[in-house]
Amino acid sequence: MSAITTKDIAETLGAVQIGVLFSTFLFGILFMQWVAYFTSRFNDGWTIRALVYWVMILDITHVAISWEYLWMYTVDHFGNAATLYASHWQYDSGPIFIVLTAAPTQFFLVNRTRKMLGRQHPYLANAIFGFTCVLGFVQVFMGLFMSGSLLALDASGSATTEGYLKYVPIAVAWESVAIATDMTVMITLVGTLMYRRTGFRQSDWMVYNLILVAIECALPVTLFTIGHISGVVASPTTAMHQLFAWSQARLYSNTLFLNLNERSKLRRGQEGTSHGSSNVKEVNFLGAMDRGAGRSMTRPQVHIDVSREEHYVMESMSNKGNDADSGNDADFKGAAAV
Template sequence: MSWTGDACNTKVNLEAPENICAGLMTLTAQQSFLLFGTNVSLFIYYVLHRFRDSWSVLCLVTWICIVELFTTATHVSLLFEQLSSSGDKTLLFAWTANTIPLITVSLSLPVQLFLIRRVNELSESHVLTGLLGLLSLFSAVMSFGTTRIALAYEWPAAICNLGIAASLFWYLTNDKDITLDLCLRIATECAIPVALFYIGNIVFATALPPTGWRGFFEFNMSRMYSATFFATLNAQAPKEAPDLDKDAFEALIEKRVASGESEEEKRYKLSSEASMLELKVVGQLDNVGYLEDSANSDDCHSQFLDFSTIGVWNL
């Protein structure tokens, strides 16, 4: 059985091409642990900033942390079983292999719905939101049958990720507030790598001979979703708005819709105001300098009169 074998079968054939590459398995596990460290750093950044998020977002943060810890334990167990097989041909109760699709979907579904909600708030298109939501839900349902229908959950998830990335990129081209622009740019930049990981896994599983490189993509897709979620939340803390909650985010959206002013126009206005302020300051400094010069000239003139008077009396 490979990583998409029969879910009812509790044995894994170690002679399968996916399971004989200990070096690739080790490299895959190391990449997973590296991404886990990145996600921990993002989580610490999120905790230290104490964002005033809603209870639903806080519950999602807690859920992602729990799944991340379980994923790490799963990868450690699978790596240990792989490297300590001692020449055995089968491993009994290889639960780690069959839980990979479920772990991935347990993170992909809430994160995709989180980003789809952002797309809905920007586009106000129920058709686009419904289509992306159906793809995400279909991927979650098919994850339970993935062990019988190979890659059944990855195709709709990949299409959903590309749809989210394309939608966010489309709205990034419109005029918007700089804080909202940062949030959406981070979400777009994170959604694209997740889609590429899905595509890489599908290509290695279908178009190429079975190799251990498939696990390099499949093992770490859940990590990419966690990184996407935390990076999007941490984008709420630019210098202009350190505490951005749900109400503030909706206010930014309303401001973006109501205002037709672009970022270039805002920068031009700020630069013009700065230039006018600089001219005013320079003018005030010139006036102060002129008054000082006048005062100095009056003092010199009075001193000259005093000296002249003294000279006259001496004569």
């Protein structure tokens, strides 16, 4: 083996360090998303709660593995040149965490599309849902196969990064299917939300916020997936692709929690104008006419009690069949006694 160079260190240890640190930074943001979700006390069904806990467990485990991976390079095998060229189970298990986080998130989002579109166009909604699920399952299968193959390579005990070369086509196919799934979810969700515009300012404000969230969530995931593919194709025997690989699962998790937590903002309404109330207790039109007359007759009165309440409520995004429409509840009560 030739002498190790600064370039070798930068392309392996340097890329690993940046990738793990950025993933840890995203984990910090994700932790705040968890806090926001649980403090908001959403009335979600058991399926949503199970998805939340599933994603949390995967993220904590994957981040812990990434820290152990960095510790191995910088402490346990510090100065060992062979470590830079060896394959390691910590990274090779990464596709498992990516696909097991990505697929449930994609299914959750496309199911929202199916619910919003299902009443007017049930066949189209079911077709989109079925097509996306097929892509998602293909993505999961290819990701698990990719990770299983790499872990089997590690089990030999003397595997190096040169062995990654034959798995490059599988990695490209897996990530390409992932991009296709993400784009299908985003395009159908944005298209459905645009279709659900009502022309009313408050409702459309909610719709545009959801569209913005969908785009903001899809773009980082897609860019990092493209970066991962580019790194694998350009330099499969180095760790350049790990600049992006460690953060992909965190981005999918952030997509899930950002969509769940957006309900708090939408419930508050646009700058607090979604809630208004007014009360008029009593108006006595004829009482002044009889004052001073000294008569014991019953004076005509008009008693009006009016209350108006408006609430704009976003879909709970639970499995209870609620739609994504905003609702207005007005209750007018009047009582008159003469």
